[in-house]
Amino acid sequence: MKLLDCPGIGKRPISEFDYVGAVRIPPSDADEATWADYVFNRDNAPGVMRERWYHRPTGRWFILERNTLTDEVVGLVDPADVRYKEPNYEVPA
Amino acid sequence: MKYRLDPQPLEWIDRRESVSFRFEGQSFSGFSGDSLSSALLASGQKLLGRSFKYHRPRGVLSMANHDVNALFQSDEATNIRGDVTPVSEGLDLRACNVNGSLANDKDSYIGLLSRFLPVGFYYKAFHKPKKYFPFWEKIIREKAGLGEISTDWSATRQPKQYGFCDVLVIGAGASGMSAALTAADAGADVVLVDENPHIGGSLDYQLANVKEAAAVRADLKTRVRSHAHIRLLEGHYAAGWYTDHYVPLVGADGIVKMRAEQVIMATGVMEQPSVFRNNDLPGVMLASAAQRLITRYAVKPGQRAVVLTGNDEGYRAALDLLEAGIEVAAVIDLEWLDKRGPWAEQVKAKNIPILEQSAIYEAKGKDALTGVVVGEFDGRGCDSGLTRKFACDLLLMSVGWAPASQMLYQSGCKLGYDKKAHQILPRALSNGQHACGRLNGAFTLEQRLADGERAAKDAVAQLNGESVNMDLTLHRDSVAHSHDWPIIRHPKGKNFLDIDEDLQLKDLINAAKEGFDNIELMKRFSTNGMGPSQGKHSNMNGIRVLAEITGKSIDETGSTTARPMFHPVPVSAMAGRRFRPERLTPMHQWHLDNGVQLMEAGQWMRPEYYLPVSEAGASDAAGAGQIDQRQQAILQEVQAVRSGLGLIDVSTLGKIEVMGPDAARLLDVVYTMTMSTIKIGMTRYALAVDDSGVIIDDGIVGRIAEDRFYVTATTSHAAAAFRTLSLKIQELGLNVRLANLTGSMAAMNLAGPASRKLLSGLTDVDLSEANFPYLGMREGTLCGYPVRLIRVGFVGELGYEIHLPAAGAMEVWETLMREGQSAGIRPFGVEAQRILRLEKGHIIVGQDTDGLTNPFEANMSWAVPLKSKPWFTGKPSLALLKARCQRKLIGFRLPQGFNGQLPKECHLIIENGEIAGRITSIAYSPSLGRTIGLAMVDLPLADGATELKVRVDGGAMVSIEPCPTPFYDADGARQTADLTEVA
Structure with a gap:
C-alpha cells in the first residue's frame, strides 16, 4: 500500500484518502459540447497537477500540487487560489 | 535411515526426536527438523515425484523451495513442497501428479509420445473444429494441473501483523547479517528476515567446512541474535515489494506487513542447472542442494558422485562430498583448471580425476541416475565422438547462478548482464533500495561482508537524508562464478530447460522458429518459467538460449519480470482475519432483546425484522418454517404501521x-x-x-x-x-x-394513525395540525430530552421522525414502546419499511436508481427547477437530458392471488426478444393483497404498455401489469389528515 506524503499531516497510508482528480471549475454559459467536455473528459496529461484530495479520518479537503509522472508531491495549494462563484446557467428556451 | 550421516556441526535436525509419517502408503521416519524430502532421502527414497507433462521420475533439485517436482498431497492440503516443508508426526502423503502410484505411473507413457507433442501443441491441435473443443478440454483439464483440492476444508484465518522499521534486510546470509549489524550499530531500527528456519544462508551450507568461515559465522550470528536494534524473523519470506517499501513477510503463522524506510536485498543467488540429456533424473541435483542435504539434514545424497562444474564452487562441493564420505568419481570442468582457485587445488591434491574442457553429454538411468557420459566441450557444444563414461548415482551441477532479483525488478531497479561475471547484476537502484552480497556479485566471504557494510552505510545515509552513493561495484568479484553456456544439445533431446513444465531445449528453439523470439512471447508460447517455481531455475537458461538463437546480447534479449508473490502464499494468510467494523445504533441492545433479525447496511447493523421473542426462541426449527415466520413477521409489521403504530430505528x-x-x-x-x-x-x-x-x-x-x-x-x-x-x-x-x-444523534420514526395521540402525551411540542403541519420540524422535549420532531411521510402514514442525542434514545424508545402498547405498537425493520414505501411508490436511491438514472427517468421532474433556479450541481446536464429521457420508472402489479413463479429484483423485462427493462423493487403488499413493484422500462414502452413480460429464473415468462403509483393512498390523505379518530 502506498503512502501519501501529505504536506499537511505527514506520511499516511493512501487508503485514508479519497482522490477526485484535478481541480476543475464548471464553465459558465457553456454550450452543449463544452459542458459535455467538462463532465466527461479529463485531460490526464502527465505532469504537475493541482488535485483535490480528501482525508477521511479528519474530514478535510485539501489541494495538492503533485507531479503525476514522478508521483512527487510539490506542495499544498491555497483553496482561495482556485475558488469560483457558482455560474448562472440559463436554460435555453 | 541408511543415508543418514554422522552428526554435522550445523545440522537442523534434532536426533532426539524421531518423527514417523507415511508416503505413498509406506511408513517412513525422520527427525524433527527434517524436511519431507530430506527424511525420504535419508531412507533411500530418491524418487519423489513425477513431472508435469511426461510423468518422468523426479527427485531433489535445489532443496531451496524450488523443487516443484517434489510436490505432495495430503487429505487436507495439496502442492506441499517437499524440499522445505518440515516433517510432522502422522502425516499421510501421496505424490501429486501421478496416475496410479508414484513408482508405477500409468501416464509415464506420455514421455514416449513427446515427439508428437511439440511446443504449442495445445494451441494448435484442439481449437478446430470448434465443436470438439469441449471434448478435448475435458481430457486436457484432467491431465493438466497438479494435485487435487479437498473441498472438505475448514476455514483457517491467520491474523495479519503490521510492522514498521527503518531498515529491512532480506536474507540472513553473510552479507545480510553484515548489513543488519552495520545499520543497527548506526542506530537504525532493523528487521532481518530469512525464509529458512535458521539464519546463516550459504555461509552455513556452502562454507560449512571452510575453517576461516567458522569464526565469522559464530560472531555474526551471536551479534545478530543479541543486538538490541535488530528484530530477527526466521522462517519468513519476503513475498514481494510494493510501493513505498511495503513488504509482506510470510511465515507459518501468517503475514507481517512490513513498512520499511530502506530495504537491503541480500537475497543471494539461485543455483542454475546445466541443460543436457536426462538432466532431470533422480540423482542429478544442484551442488548447493547436496550441500544443503549434508549440512542441514546430515543426509548423504548418494554413494558415488560426479561433479560438473563451471566455477570454484563445484570444487568446494566436491570437497564437501569427500568430507561426508562420498566417493567422487570425477570432476568435470567446463573450462580449464587454471582458471580455478585453491579449492580446485585441494581436489587435485586428493587425486580426484579432473576432466577439463568437458561437459556431461548425457546422463544414464531409468528411474534414477546410474552413470554419465562425458564429452569434450568447446564452450558451445559437446563432442559426442570423444566420450567417457562414469558410473555414479549422484551428479552435482555447479555451473552458475541467477540473482534472486525478483523484488529489485519489482521496485523498478535496473539490472543488466555483466559479461565478465556472466551474471545479471544490479546497475541502478531506486530510492531506498539496496543490494549486497552474491546478488550484487560479491562472492568471497570478505567481499560479502564488506558489501553488506557498504549497502547498510548507504541505507543509513539515506535515512539521515544524506546521499552517500557508494559504488555498487566496489566489492564485486573479478572472477566469473557462472558459465555463459552450460547447455548441451543432443539429437535425442530430453535435455530439460524447465523441469516445472517439461520444456526441452528444442521446444525453445522451435518457439523461436515459429516467431516467438521475444522473451515475453517465448515465455508465454512455450510456458518457460510459468510453472510453480516461476522460472527460478529456467529463466536464465531461457534467456541464454534466446540470445543465442537471435544473435542478440543478453541485455538486448531482456528478462521477464517476476511479479509477486515470490513463493505461493496460502489464501488463509492473505485473507487474514475478518476485520469489518460494525456500527451499532443506541437502541441496539433493545433490538437484541426483542427478537431482532439483523442485517448489514453498509457498516451499520440494522433491524431487518423482529420475531416476537417466544417465536424467536423457537426459530432454530425447520428451514421452511423459518421463511414463513420471516414473511409473516414482516407483514405483521407492515399492518401495524397501517392500522395502528410502528416504530423504526433510523439512527443510521x-x-x-x-x-x-x-x-x-x-x-x-x-x-x-x-x-x-x-x-x-x-x-x-x-x-x-x-x-x-x-x-x-x-x-x-x-x-x-x-x-x-x-x-x-x-x-x-x-x-x-x-x-x-x-x-x-x-x-x-x-x-x-x-x-x-450521524453518530451522536439517534433517530426513530414513529409511524401510524395513532402516532400523534401517543406522542402528544409525552412531549411539550404542540402537535396540532395547525401548529405542526406535514413536513414541519419542531424542537422541544420528549421524556425530558431535547428532541427535533419532523413530520415525514415516507411510509405513507401520519408519522414523526424523532431526532435526539444518542444518550436519551434508549429511554425514549422504551417509553414509546411501552406507552404505545394499547395502540398495538410494533417495532418494524428495514424490510417492512421497504414494503411501506413501495406501496407509496417512493424510490430508494441505489435500488430503484442505478449509476445512470436521472430524475426525469425516476418521475421526479418536479424536483428539478430548471427555470426558477440559476444553478445547482448537474443543472446543465439535466437541462440537456430533459428532452432525451430514454427510460422511465413505472409501477406494476401482479394479479390478486397470483401463485406462479414470482419475479425478483433485477429480472429482465423482455419485449420482442430484446431486453427492455428490469424490475427494481418487488414485494407482496399486505395493504393491497397483491404483489406490486417498480420497474425501469425503456420508452416508449413505459408509457403505453398494458402488459409486460418478465423473464424469471429458469427462463419462464411472467406477465406484469403496469399501473400508476402510489399504489396506496394515492392522494396522500393518510399522512396529512388527523386519523386518530379513525384508528
Whole structure:
C-alpha cells in the first residue's frame, strides 16, 4: 500500500484518502459540447497537477500540487487560489 | 535411515526426536527438523515425484523451495513442497501428479509420445473444429494441473501483523547479517528476515567446512541474535515489494506487513542447472542442494558422485562430498583448471580425476541416475565422438547462478548482464533500495561482508537524508562464478530447460522458429518459467538460449519480470482475519432483546425484522418454517404501521447540521430544489445529482433558523453527503460550518394513525395540525430530552421522525414502546419499511436508481427547477437530458392471488426478444393483497404498455401489469389528515 506524503499531516497510508482528480471549475454559459467536455473528459496529461484530495479520518479537503509522472508531491495549494462563484446557467428556451 | 550421516556441526535436525509419517502408503521416519524430502532421502527414497507433462521420475533439485517436482498431497492440503516443508508426526502423503502410484505411473507413457507433442501443441491441435473443443478440454483439464483440492476444508484465518522499521534486510546470509549489524550499530531500527528456519544462508551450507568461515559465522550470528536494534524473523519470506517499501513477510503463522524506510536485498543467488540429456533424473541435483542435504539434514545424497562444474564452487562441493564420505568419481570442468582457485587445488591434491574442457553429454538411468557420459566441450557444444563414461548415482551441477532479483525488478531497479561475471547484476537502484552480497556479485566471504557494510552505510545515509552513493561495484568479484553456456544439445533431446513444465531445449528453439523470439512471447508460447517455481531455475537458461538463437546480447534479449508473490502464499494468510467494523445504533441492545433479525447496511447493523421473542426462541426449527415466520413477521409489521403504530430505528441516517451565513447558498448548490426559500420550521425533500445529472442521494433539509439547517442523507450515502457539502464549501469559499451528527444523534420514526395521540402525551411540542403541519420540524422535549420532531411521510402514514442525542434514545424508545402498547405498537425493520414505501411508490436511491438514472427517468421532474433556479450541481446536464429521457420508472402489479413463479429484483423485462427493462423493487403488499413493484422500462414502452413480460429464473415468462403509483393512498390523505379518530 502506498503512502501519501501529505504536506499537511505527514506520511499516511493512501487508503485514508479519497482522490477526485484535478481541480476543475464548471464553465459558465457553456454550450452543449463544452459542458459535455467538462463532465466527461479529463485531460490526464502527465505532469504537475493541482488535485483535490480528501482525508477521511479528519474530514478535510485539501489541494495538492503533485507531479503525476514522478508521483512527487510539490506542495499544498491555497483553496482561495482556485475558488469560483457558482455560474448562472440559463436554460435555453 | 541408511543415508543418514554422522552428526554435522550445523545440522537442523534434532536426533532426539524421531518423527514417523507415511508416503505413498509406506511408513517412513525422520527427525524433527527434517524436511519431507530430506527424511525420504535419508531412507533411500530418491524418487519423489513425477513431472508435469511426461510423468518422468523426479527427485531433489535445489532443496531451496524450488523443487516443484517434489510436490505432495495430503487429505487436507495439496502442492506441499517437499524440499522445505518440515516433517510432522502422522502425516499421510501421496505424490501429486501421478496416475496410479508414484513408482508405477500409468501416464509415464506420455514421455514416449513427446515427439508428437511439440511446443504449442495445445494451441494448435484442439481449437478446430470448434465443436470438439469441449471434448478435448475435458481430457486436457484432467491431465493438466497438479494435485487435487479437498473441498472438505475448514476455514483457517491467520491474523495479519503490521510492522514498521527503518531498515529491512532480506536474507540472513553473510552479507545480510553484515548489513543488519552495520545499520543497527548506526542506530537504525532493523528487521532481518530469512525464509529458512535458521539464519546463516550459504555461509552455513556452502562454507560449512571452510575453517576461516567458522569464526565469522559464530560472531555474526551471536551479534545478530543479541543486538538490541535488530528484530530477527526466521522462517519468513519476503513475498514481494510494493510501493513505498511495503513488504509482506510470510511465515507459518501468517503475514507481517512490513513498512520499511530502506530495504537491503541480500537475497543471494539461485543455483542454475546445466541443460543436457536426462538432466532431470533422480540423482542429478544442484551442488548447493547436496550441500544443503549434508549440512542441514546430515543426509548423504548418494554413494558415488560426479561433479560438473563451471566455477570454484563445484570444487568446494566436491570437497564437501569427500568430507561426508562420498566417493567422487570425477570432476568435470567446463573450462580449464587454471582458471580455478585453491579449492580446485585441494581436489587435485586428493587425486580426484579432473576432466577439463568437458561437459556431461548425457546422463544414464531409468528411474534414477546410474552413470554419465562425458564429452569434450568447446564452450558451445559437446563432442559426442570423444566420450567417457562414469558410473555414479549422484551428479552435482555447479555451473552458475541467477540473482534472486525478483523484488529489485519489482521496485523498478535496473539490472543488466555483466559479461565478465556472466551474471545479471544490479546497475541502478531506486530510492531506498539496496543490494549486497552474491546478488550484487560479491562472492568471497570478505567481499560479502564488506558489501553488506557498504549497502547498510548507504541505507543509513539515506535515512539521515544524506546521499552517500557508494559504488555498487566496489566489492564485486573479478572472477566469473557462472558459465555463459552450460547447455548441451543432443539429437535425442530430453535435455530439460524447465523441469516445472517439461520444456526441452528444442521446444525453445522451435518457439523461436515459429516467431516467438521475444522473451515475453517465448515465455508465454512455450510456458518457460510459468510453472510453480516461476522460472527460478529456467529463466536464465531461457534467456541464454534466446540470445543465442537471435544473435542478440543478453541485455538486448531482456528478462521477464517476476511479479509477486515470490513463493505461493496460502489464501488463509492473505485473507487474514475478518476485520469489518460494525456500527451499532443506541437502541441496539433493545433490538437484541426483542427478537431482532439483523442485517448489514453498509457498516451499520440494522433491524431487518423482529420475531416476537417466544417465536424467536423457537426459530432454530425447520428451514421452511423459518421463511414463513420471516414473511409473516414482516407483514405483521407492515399492518401495524397501517392500522395502528410502528416504530423504526433510523439512527443510521446521515445527519448533518449546516451553519453559517452562506448555509442556504451551499444547500442551493448541492441539492436540486431551492433550499433558501424553506421557511423556518419546515423541511423540504432534498435530491442530489452529480455533474452528469445522475441521482446520487436523497434526504430532507429542514430549516432551524435563517442561517442554520438540519440535513439528513441516506444511510449508505451519509459520509459522501458530508464529503460533498464540505467540498463545495472549499470550492466556493463559503462561510459555512458543518457538524456531522450521524453518530451522536439517534433517530426513530414513529409511524401510524395513532402516532400523534401517543406522542402528544409525552412531549411539550404542540402537535396540532395547525401548529405542526406535514413536513414541519419542531424542537422541544420528549421524556425530558431535547428532541427535533419532523413530520415525514415516507411510509405513507401520519408519522414523526424523532431526532435526539444518542444518550436519551434508549429511554425514549422504551417509553414509546411501552406507552404505545394499547395502540398495538410494533417495532418494524428495514424490510417492512421497504414494503411501506413501495406501496407509496417512493424510490430508494441505489435500488430503484442505478449509476445512470436521472430524475426525469425516476418521475421526479418536479424536483428539478430548471427555470426558477440559476444553478445547482448537474443543472446543465439535466437541462440537456430533459428532452432525451430514454427510460422511465413505472409501477406494476401482479394479479390478486397470483401463485406462479414470482419475479425478483433485477429480472429482465423482455419485449420482442430484446431486453427492455428490469424490475427494481418487488414485494407482496399486505395493504393491497397483491404483489406490486417498480420497474425501469425503456420508452416508449413505459408509457403505453398494458402488459409486460418478465423473464424469471429458469427462463419462464411472467406477465406484469403496469399501473400508476402510489399504489396506496394515492392522494396522500393518510399522512396529512388527523386519523386518530379513525384508528
